[in-house]
Amino acid sequence: NAGVMQNPRHLVRRRGQEARLRCSPMKGHSHVYWYRQLPEEGLKFMVYLQKENIIDESGMPKERFSAEFPKEGPSILRIQQVVRGDSAAYFCASSPLIMAGGAADTQYFGPGTRLTVL
Amino acid sequence: GNSVTQMEGPVTLSEEAFLTINCTYTATGYPSLFWYVQYPGEGLQLLLKATKADDKGSNKGFEATYRKETTSFHLEKGSVQVSDSAVYFCALSDRTGGSYIPTFGRGTSLIVHP
Numbered sequence: 001n002a003g004v005m006q007n008p009r010h011l012v013r014r015r016g017q018e019a020r021l022r023c024s025p026m027k028g029h030s031h032v033y034w035y036r037q038l039p040e041e042g043l044k045f046m047v048y049l050q051k052e053n054i055i056d057e058s059g060m061p062k063e064r065f066s067a068e069f070p071k072e073g074p075s076i077l078r079i080q081q082v083v084r085g086d087s088a089a090y091f092c093a094s095s096p097l098i099m100a101g102g103a104a105d106t107q108y109f110g111p112g113t114r115l116t117v118l
Numbered sequence: 119g120n121s122v123t124q125m126e127g128p129v130t131l132s133e134e135a136f137l138t139i140n141c142t143y144t145a146t147g148y149p150s151l152f153w154y155v156q157y158p159g160e161g162l163q164l165l166l167k168a169t170k171a172d173d174k175g176s177n178k179g180f181e182a183t184y185r186k187e188t189t190s191f192h193l194e195k196g197s198v199q200v201s202d203s204a205v206y207f208c209a210l211s212d213r214t215g216g217s218y219i220p221t222f223g224r225g226t227s228l229i230v231h232p
Contacts, residue, residue: 004161033220035222036119041224042207042222042223042224042225043162043207043222045220045221045222053225057217067221068161082214091161092160093161093220103220105150105167105169105211105220106151106152106164106167106211107162107164107220108164109154109161109162109163109224110161110162111160112160112161
């Protein structure tokens, strides 16, 4: 059973370019979370999605950042017009559905995408 | 809102020493509590969890007990190994609107010397 897959593992972009980060959840998981990890800081929640729905985007910057989780295919975190401050590790995690509805409390993390903005 | 506070690192120990990493939390509800471990260059992996007061989570020699009265979930290991060197994250997950949105601490780096 494959774990959470993220690609690319490393991404280099110049200021002003777009970055697209992909996440394929574990098989059978319908909930995806995106986090950002800055050097010397903890994990910051960005957005929580189910298939075709954004459930909570309270941690997403209001501009330049967007996320989607289409019916088919991976979840995408998109950063437009990247700036140096966007350089960080971006982690995706997935959770299965629980009997009562909603995501289970345990998350399974991917290996991360390390974005470097030159 | 919810928050997690863990001791600052790095924590530097010799092999076979006793480990404690402190974690305290604030939450409005009755959260589940977790310890995750992150090895260099990798994502987080669940180490152990506890879902209610007085539960003890354990895995790979690590233990943590859910203490509601002190709102704590301290991580302990009796004898650390060099391979335990990693960053440890304490987290809570509180059910909000039917699903869990976790809150993580800042992480504590553990360095174990031979």
